[in-house]
Amino acid sequence: MKVLVAVKRVVDYNVKVRVKADGTGVETANVKMSMNPFDEIGVEEAVRLKEAGKATEVIAVSLGPTQCQETIRTALAMGADRGIHVQTDVELQPLAVAKLLKAVVDKEQPQICILGKQAIDDDANQTGQMLAALAGWPQATFASKLVINDDGSANVTREVDGGLETVTVKMPFVLTTDLRLNEPRYASLPNIMKAKKKPIDTLTPEQLGVDAAPRLKTLKVAEPAKRQAGIKVKSVAELVDKLRNEAKVI
Amino acid sequence: MPAYEAPLRDIRFVLNEVLRIDTFSNLPGFADATPDVVDAILEEAAKFCSGELQPLNQSGDEEGCHFDDGKVTTPKGFKEAYAKFAEAGWIGLPCDPAYGGQGLPKVINFAVEEMVCSANLSFGMYPGLSNGAYNALHLHGTEEQKKLYLPKLVSGQWSGTMCLTEPQCGTDLGLIKTRAEPQADGSYRITGTKIFISAGEHDLTENIVHLVLARLPDAPAGIRGISLFVCPKFLPDAAGKVGERNKLACGAIEKKMGIKASATCVMNFDGAQAWLVGQKHKGMSAMFTMMNFARLAVGIQGLGVAEAAYQGAVTYAKERLQMRSLGGVKAPDKPADPIIVHPDVRRMLLTQRSITEACRALAYWAGMELDIAAHHPEAERRQAADDLVALLTPIVKAYLTDHGSLAANLGVQVFGGHGFIRDWGMEQLIRDARITQIYEGTNGIQALDLVGRKLSVGTGRLLRRFFHPVTAYLETAAAKPALAEFALPTIKAMAKLQQATAWLAQAGLKDPEEAGAAAHDYLRLFALVALGYMWCRMAEVALSKQESEERAFYQAKLAGARFFMAKVIPETNLLFTTMTSGKNAMMAVPDDYF
Ligand SMILES: Cc1cc2nc3c(=O)[nH]c(=O)nc-3n(C[C@H](O)[C@H](O)[C@H](O)COP(=O)(O)OP(=O)(O)OC[C@H]3O[C@@H](n4cnc5c(N)ncnc54)[C@H](O)[C@@H]3O)c2cc1C
Ligand SMILES: Cc1cc2nc3c(=O)[nH]c(=O)nc-3n(C[C@H](O)[C@H](O)[C@H](O)COP(=O)(O)OP(=O)(O)OC[C@H]3O[C@@H](n4cnc5c(N)ncnc54)[C@H](O)[C@@H]3O)c2cc1C
Numbered sequence: 125m126k127v128l129v130a131v132k133r134v135v136d137y138n139v140k141v142r143v144k145a146d147g148t149g150v151e152t153a154n155v156k157m158s159m160n161p162f163d164e165i166g167v168e169e170a171v172r173l174k175e176a177g178k179a180t181e182v183i184a185v186s187l188g189p190t191q192c193q194e195t196i197r198t199a200l201a202m203g204a205d206r207g208i209h210v211q212t213d214v215e216l217q218p219l220a221v222a223k224l225l226k227a228v229v230d231k232e233q234p235q236i237c238i239l240g241k242q243a244i245d246d247d248a249n250q251t252g253q254m255l256a257a258l259a260g261w262p263q264a265t266f267a268s269k270l271v272i273n274d275d276g277s278a279n280v281t282r283e284v285d286g287g288l289e290t291v292t293v294k295m296p297f298v299l300t301t302d303l304r305l306n307e308p309r310y311a312s313l314p315n316i317m318k319a320k321k322k323p324i325d326t327l328t329p330e331q332l333g334v335d336a337a338p339r340l341k342t343l344k345v346a347e348p349a350k351r352q353a354g355i356k357v358k359s360v361a362e363l364v365d366k367l368r369n370e371a372k373v374i
Numbered sequence: 375m376p377a378y379e380a381p382l383r384d385i386r387f388v389l390n391e392v393l394r395i396d397t398f399s400n401l402p403g404f405a406d407a408t409p410d411v412v413d414a415i416l417e418e419a420a421k422f423c424s425g426e427l428q429p430l431n432q433s434g435d436e437e438g439c440h441f442d443d444g445k446v447t448t449p450k451g452f453k454e455a456y457a458k459f460a461e462a463g464w465i466g467l468p469c470d471p472a473y474g475g476q477g478l479p480k481v482i483n484f485a486v487e488e489m490v491c492s493a494n495l496s497f498g499m500y501p502g503l504s505n506g507a508y509n510a511l512h513l514h515g516t517e518e519q520k521k522l523y524l525p526k527l528v529s530g531q532w533s534g535t536m537c538l539t540e541p542q543c544g545t546d547l548g549l550i551k552t553r554a555e556p557q558a559d560g561s562y563r564i565t566g567t568k569i570f571i572s573a574g575e576h577d578l579t580e581n582i583v584h585l586v587l588a589r590l591p592d593a594p595a596g597i598r599g600i601s602l603f604v605c606p607k608f609l610p611d612a613a614g615k616v617g618e619r620n621k622l623a624c625g626a627i628e629k630k631m632g633i634k635a636s637a638t639c640v641m642n643f644d645g646a647q648a649w650l651v652g653q654k655h656k657g658m659s660a661m662f663t664m665m666n667f668a669r670l671a672v673g674i675q676g677l678g679v680a681e682a683a684y685q686g687a688v689t690y691a692k693e694r695l696q697m698r699s700l701g702g703v704k705a706p707d708k709p710a711d712p713i714i715v716h717p718d719v720r721r722m723l724l725t726q727r728s729i730t731e732a733c734r735a736l737a738y739w740a741g742m743e744l745d746i747a748a749h750h751p752e753a754e755r756r757q758a759a760d761d762l763v764a765l766l767t768p769i770v771k772a773y774l775t776d777h778g779s780l781a782a783n784l785g786v787q788v789f790g791g792h793g794f795i796r797d798w799g800m801e802q803l804i805r806d807a808r809i810t811q812i813y814e815g816t817n818g819i820q821a822l823d824l825v826g827r828k829l830s831v832g833t834g835r836l837l838r839r840f841f842h843p844v845t846a847y848l849e850t851a852a853a854k855p856a857l858a859e860f861a862l863p864t865i866k867a868m869a870k871l872q873q874a875t876a877w878l879a880q881a882g883l884k885d886p887e888e889a890g891a892a893a894h895d896y897l898r899l900f901a902l903v904a905l906g907y908m909w910c911r912m913a914e915v916a917l918s919k920q921e922s923e924e925r926a927f928y929q930a931k932l933a934g935a936r937f938f939m940a941k942v943i944p945e946t947n948l949l950f951t952t953m954t955s956g957k958n959a960m961m962a963v964p965d966d967y968f
Contacts, residue, residue, distance in 0.1 A: 201418070316418060
């Protein structure tokens with residue numbers, strides 16, 4: 125059984141994100157980039173499936189500029205077997221990513237495709253769902269537990285608003301990871317060294333026959349408004365008055 | 375505890391841009407260490423240090439090690455962290471692939487060690503001692519010994535120790551009393567007491583490999599009668615399976631000032647079975663060949679603490695609001711300005727940082743020359759590198775550890791009263807750093823090594839390995855207008871160093887006590903010149919990249935270089951004056967003065 129894991133290169137979660145002066149996006153020049161934390165969880169889950177003898181091959185896929193290969197190497201160092209890099213410098217939006225992944229899925233025929241439930245840069249939470257729809261596969265999103273059954277199905281526990289929900293899905297399916305699914309490992313030094321020798325195939329959207337052009341236009345990116353300093357009120361009556369007449373919340 | 379974020383950009387700057395390790399890809403180990411792989415290694419090591427080791431630093435200090443009837447338990451979390459560290463293969467980074475290591479350059483290991491020491495100095499002792507034992511056996515062990523011990527040390531399944539010190543001797547190992555009796559089967563029985571043995575007993579590994587200095591029955595008196603032995607806690611069979619307990623035990627652990635999570639043990643050998651490593655009576659020279667590594671590694675400990683202290687201090691200085699800037703209010707919306715606006719606070723931060731950055735470059739340079747000495751195809755180049763490392767080792771050991779203590783002290787000072795309070799974790803850095811100036815040969819002994827031994831080798835051959843290329847570099851640099859600003863003060867300091875060397879050669883030859891009295895000042899003078907040279911090289915790179923996207927980073931390097939040239943390197947004048955004032959201020963003092 126092949127498992128495909130999507131890994132996105134994003135601004136590192138420790139970085140304090142700054143908006144570009146011209147309001148077209150966030151500053152990414154000279155900013156530390158790393159693998160989307162939800163995708164790390166995805167790689168970890170796939171590697172565990174392989175270690176448990178459930179998966180035979182783990183393929184890490186990343187889409188975007190050349191530097192995405194570093195992100196793929198990170199996945200290879202964690203234990204993925206090979207990488208696929210779909211190289212493009214255009215801004216990739218969830219629908220384009222889903223279409224590109226669908227093309228890769230058609231080529232590779234995995235039984236499970238694992239994505240993060242969202243990427244920490246744009247927080248879209250759409251790609252996994254779109255991919256499932258395009259592929260006509262079942263989806264199990266926000267997973268906090270994955271159990272592979274002998275009959276080619278899987279039980280997935282999902283984190284939903286009301287608590288936990290367990291669903292059974294038939295392979296092939298799309299899984300999106302939530303934070304509690306696992307705790308990703310540190311890559312070992314020997315695996316970091318081995319990762320260099322593992323193959324990464326490079327493809328382009330054209331080769332995959334996908335038009336990756338953006339459909340949405342970003343009008344403006346702005347910092348959240350600064351919080352106003354608080355004030356002290358002298359009495360409950362004054363507080364109620366302010367809530368009613370100034371804040372207009374009661 | 376201040377958060378620690380590995381200074382990866384600074385480390386890469388030294389490795390890739392200043393030392394240009396990529397130009398050595400013809401050496402074994404370096405070929406695998408392409409910049410992208412080095413980046414991946416450093417990033418993962420950094421993640422491990424910040425994520426696993428640093429969180430145990432303060433708790434390990436608070437809890438310390440426990441001793442109960444010969445058993446030592448490390449603080450909570452250490453066992454798990456060690457297991458992960460070993461599992462991830464970090465111990466084997468510079469080790470021979472024949473024994474399961476990765477065979478990567480030592481200079482890369484220096485960078486990883488720096489991070490480990492910044493994050494948790496106590497933790498670093500355990501793999502550090504294993505590395506010492508590995509080196510001793512790798513260099514001097516028989517094939518059989520290597521096959522038995524090295525794979526286990528490399529994987530971290532077993533750990534190592536260095537058993538030198540005894541109650542009556544630390545510096546003067548000629549006084550060692552521990553005895554080794556030859557046995558019919560070719561092994562030996564060791565009897566005696568060793569003290570201050572780091573990692574002598576603990577709960578991290580299934581076996582502990584002690585390397586012990588002891589005296590054979592027919593040994594000549596003094597330092598020429600010492601032999602080196604390997605003495606495992608549990609006797610392994612030929613396949614490496616641990617068996618019977620050897621006749622040795624931990625008698626106590628010390629209560630101490632710092633590195634409290636590192637067990638410092640009294641070790642009693644009571645007829646413990648052991649095997650000779652290297653030749654009879656040649657134990658000291660065997661020890662010394664690996665001591666260079668160990669001394670450089672202790673220098674790296676000082677560097678690690680200095681970096682941690684700076685990071686804590688600079689974060690605090692940006693947040694702490696006290697008093698208004700003398701140059702006019704800087705934060706009108708706040709009740710006071712952040713203390714980073716004050717000249718005295720900047721003095722402290724820049725003293726920490728400008729010296730730390732140059733120390734990093736110096737230590738890594740020595741690390742790279744170690745690799746060259748081991749692997750270069752040309753014998754002449756190997757010899758030159760070996761000479762340079764021999765010369766730089768006492769300087770790196772002593773100056774970097776002195777700086778670690780200084781930087782830790784400044785860190786506390788920047789924190790004001792809060793620096794003195796345990797919760798902030800800054801005073802721990804002072805306590806942890808303090809030992810690095812003492813073990814592996816006190817810094818006083820390092821200075822003696824420099825003036826007594828290193829200067830005289832081959833009538834100044836080691837010195838020329840430094841003076842000639844550095845002088846040539848500085849002269850060329852001084853002719854470049856933008857670089858002259860940094861090269862000229864360094865040339866001045868270099869002139870003082872040369873004068874000091876000439877003075878020392880004369881005065882010291884006539885009267886060895888003059889050399890002993892001058893040693894401390896001379897070592898510091900030498901170190902400052904070496905750091906000045908490193909700053910020139912760093913400034914040269916920074917100047918060439920002023921148009922890059924990372925301009926701010928390179929500007930910061932120039933700022934560090936300027937501070938060093940204005941405020942640090944002039945100390946060479948003072949050192950020259952005090953040094954050449956001679957021994958009398960100390961030695962003419964009558965004994966009953968004290
Ligand atoms: C926490 C800790 C861990 C240690 N770990 C180990 C270990 O793992 N293995 C091990 O074998 N040892 C270890 N040691 C011992 C350490 O190496 C010694 O303490 C050190 O070598 C100094 O020896 P000493 O304490 O006997 O001091 P002494 O030798 O008594 O020195 C006292 C002072 O006299 C000075 N001095 C001595 N001789 C001269 C001289 N000729 N000229 C000028 N000054 C001189 C010294 O510089 C020092 O300032 C450890 C010690 C500590 C505290
Ligand atoms: C053990 C202990 C006992 C104490 N006992 C008492 C006591 O009995 N009574 C009492 O009232 N207090 C006491 N204190 C408090 C002590 O006096 C303060 O800690 C001290 O005055 C420093 O103030 P701070 O800690 O707020 O440091 P800060 O004022 O925040 O100073 C931090 C750093 O900034 C520097 N700095 C600040 N302003 C400037 C400036 N304008 N220019 C240059 N540098 C500047 C300082 O020199 C220092 O290095 C005690 C503190 C301790 C730790």
